Amino acid sequence: CLAYSKLKRYDKLLDCADRLEANIRGGDTRIDAREDAPSLAAAFAISSLIVGKDALLPDVSASPHMFRAEAYLELGNYQRVLDEARRGLTLGASGTSPQHVLYKALSLGYLSVAYALLGEINKAENELETLETLSIPYTGSAYNEPEKMNALGRGYMALKKYDKALPFLEKDYSAFRSLADMLVGASARGKSTFTAVELPRQFL
Numbered sequence: 001c002l003a004y005s006k007l008k009r010y011d012k013l014l015d016c017a018d019r020l021e022a023n024i025r026g027g028d029t030r031i032d033a034r035e036d037a038p039s040l041a042a043a044f045a046i047s048s049l050i051v052g053k054d055a056l057l058p059d060v061s062a063s064p065h066m067f068r069a070e071a072y073l074e075l076g077n078y079q080r081v082l083d084e085a086r087r088g089l090t091l092g093a094s095g096t097s098p099q100h101v102l103y104k105a106l107s108l109g110y111l112s113v114a115y116a117l118l119g120e121i122n123k124a125e126n127e128l129e130t131l132e133t134l135s136i137p138y139t140g141s142a143y144n145e146p147e148k149m150n151a152l153g154r155g156y157m158a159l160k161k162y163d164k165a166l167p168f169l170e171k172d173y174s175a176f177r178s179l180a181d182m183l184v185g186a187s188a189r190g191k192s193t194f195t196a197v198e199l200p201r202q203f204l
Contacts, residue, residue, distance in 0.1 A: 010074065014067075065088035088103050116155065146171075149171055152165075
């Protein structure tokens with residue numbers, strides 16, 4: 001689903017999101033990277049002591065709604081964006097793990113952009129105010145803080161408030177990214193979270 005999302009293959013993405021949601025309803029709610037990369041077992045054990053096991057076995061229950069919100073935003077179906085983002089926000093509020101915090105940040109971002117593009121300026125501003133006050137705990141902050149800043153920048157850009165968007169997009173999160181790369185094992189595989197966080201920021 002993530003690949004289809006990045007490639008903007010929304011016809012395939014929406015079908016994939018439906019199948020993902022069916023798996024989740026069947027109880028398959030977490031990602032365990034150790035199954036794909038057994039060599040990371042030692043790194044996982046160390047990182048779990050630092051950030052907690054839940055941070056490394058993320059709950060993906062809201063992922064179908066995030067994928068759909070992104071697709072419908074690109075397709076111009078803003079009412080469906082609101083529907084999916086609200087569902088994502090509800091699921092995000094159901095827990096306190098880093099993944100739940102991320103769902104809240106992304107959902108509020110989608111809501112703000114959709115409201116802005118629907119011309120409901122006050123509602124868009126309210127969602128952004130809520131997003132600004134969203135607390136990002138230290139656990140997961142290496143990834144979630146930049147995602148929150150990107151969502152704020154995107155929301156204010158949708159409102160054409162570029163002076164308010166820029167401060168969120170000009171922050172340097174290279175240190176955060178290095179920490180995230182280490183904790184999620186990306187560095188050990190010669191990879192980086194650059195494309196997920198830094199590249200969208202620079203594009204914005």
